[in-house]
Amino acid sequence: MSTAVTVLLVVAAIVVVIVGGWAYGRANRLDRLNVRVDLAWQALEAALERRTVVVRAIAAWMDDSDDADIHAAARTLVARADAAEHAARDQREDAENELSVALGHLDPGARPPALVAELADAETRVMMARRFYNDAVRDTRSLADRRLVRLLRLGGTAKRPEYFEIVERVPPS
Template sequence: MTVLVVILAVILVIVAAWAYSRANRLDRLNVRVDLAWQALAAALERRTVVVRVITSWMDNSGDPAVRTAARDLAACADAADRAPRSAREDAENALSRALSRIDPIGRPVGLVAELADAETRVMMARRFYNDAVRDTRSLADRFLVRLLHLGGTAARPEYFEIVERITPGTGG
């Protein structure tokens, strides 16, 4: 009888150690998602700043059509900047579509390069974020992790899907 109790105690300790390590891993993955989101938000904000510089440059144009396009682009940038996290994808996609309608020819080379760099950083940050979300969801979706509620009260992370680059003339 004591052998059985010892065996059950050993099994219980092994299961508890496994559960603790899974819960700890899931917590670290949730922290990774949060940090990746902060990096993505910073990259999106940087792109918005570059867009505002471009709209400022366009607003100084003598062409009324360019000035109207600048106001539309600025409105999209403001909407993307103020959008809550749940609506951020749509707002950022609208900004990408508005950017695709702006002809880069005639724009200062520095602004073109700055926008390209900002868009590349957004693309990379989005990929890192989505990788973190994939890893977290993969662990959180496992049967025993769900059964034992090892995820605690952490919200299930959602992917962030935006168009990476829209080439002019395609419209999305």
């Protein structure tokens, strides 16, 4: 073997090692980002479930009233909370938005201050969890959408994460 062929083989081996190391690092990073998306989704679900519990507490408080309209509003709240809680992941946004709209139709001054504060806290937690989740989705999609990452299929079989957009707070009408 000549010296030129040996040098070419060494350079080719170095290039393969460098590209392989880069690809391994990108695939590992993408895997960690997908784990981050999953954990952020779990936190978002927990925040949404906490808000649902607070909504049910508000509905139970409203049920103690003698007014038929308030009873109807309480039943609507419970129905929307149930729909949001049992919705499939791809339909959860719409169900949560309907719950937010139903909450927006209620007068916060007509509720006990403790429930108002609890709902505000739950909504703040939902807002923060949604932002963390969407940040994780953005970072994952940003890396997964790079041309070389797609070409080498470094994302494996991981499903492309979707953003979760809901109304953060609906002002009372």
